[in-house]
């Protein structure tokens with residue numbers, strides 16, 4: 559009963575929003591702010607710092623889009639959303655884009671009126687356990703209670719995996735992030751299951767003694783995480799997509815926030831096109847030719863953002879792994895600006 563009401567509400571909202579938000583690029587330019595859907599606070603990806611400023615790898619997508627469209631990376635407003643609320647907020651027009659550790663799945667990319675604009679973190683679902691549980695492998699989880707958050711892809715992935723591996727478990731599914739974290743910390747469930755990046759973040763930022771916890775070696779799914787916009791909003795889709803690719807491409811070309819001014823003199827035609835020295839790319843997007851220059855200058859390239867937020871410059875210390883450049887054996891492969 560509850561579920562059908564929710565689905566109906568979603569459909570009605572979606573039908574109403576299509577005409578009302580035809581060209582988000584125009585709306586954003588007029589408003590002067592990008593409304594960016596983020597988590598309610600998830601260290602490394604999207605969380606307010608001590609000064610209340612939102613920081614993280616996903617927040618850098620918000621900042622990049624603000625720099626590209628408005629010339630100023632600070633001109634965005636973070637709209638905190640839990641897992642359950644995020645797609646409704648996008649559908650209803652409450653946000654311009656969703657940049658919030660969201661897995662691209664076929665269903666989300668088609669049936670929800672949303673469409674993804676790229677991948678900013680390749681991840682997979684895993685398990686966090688207290689060392690005191692004495693479990694070394696996910697295969698030993700038979701009979702465990704598993705904490706997950708409502709509205710995540712993690713619930714279905716866990717069910718599929720458990721069935722395939724003949725593991726019996728009891729799900730404990732809670733809507734608010736802090737409540738599910740508290741339930742796990744209090745021992746109300748044996749295991750927390752979500753994206754491995756999320757587990758790394760929860761372990762170091764939410765557990766009183768991170769060393770008392772470990773992430774099990776098994777990764778049970780592909781979780782390609784990326785920003786989403788609304789379907790039928792192609793200029794805006796391009797702005798978000800190319801803002802992300804500008805960050806990834808800048809890293810490949812060796813253009814950083816520190817050297818971007820010097821790189822304006824580069825003789826490399828790819829750098830010249832990216833930075834607007836050779837004009838065209840900005841016009842194609844409906845943006846200033848300095849769109850990518852502003853991103854790199856104010857936000858940094860993808861590698862800088864990764865290291866600062868989730869990599870070696872952060873408490874999370876996540877390895878580049880799949881998120882390395884394709885030239886280093888990873889999957890980050892910027893589309894060419896030409």
Ligand SMILES: N[C@@H](CCC(=O)N[C@@H](CS)C(=O)NCC(=O)O)C(=O)O
Nearest residue numbers: 597598640641660661710711735756
């Ligand atoms: N990638 C998965 C999981 C993403 C997700 O929402 N994870 C939760 C649990 S770690 C989260 O970020 N919660 C933060 C919040 O609700 O504010 C998905 O897209 O469903």
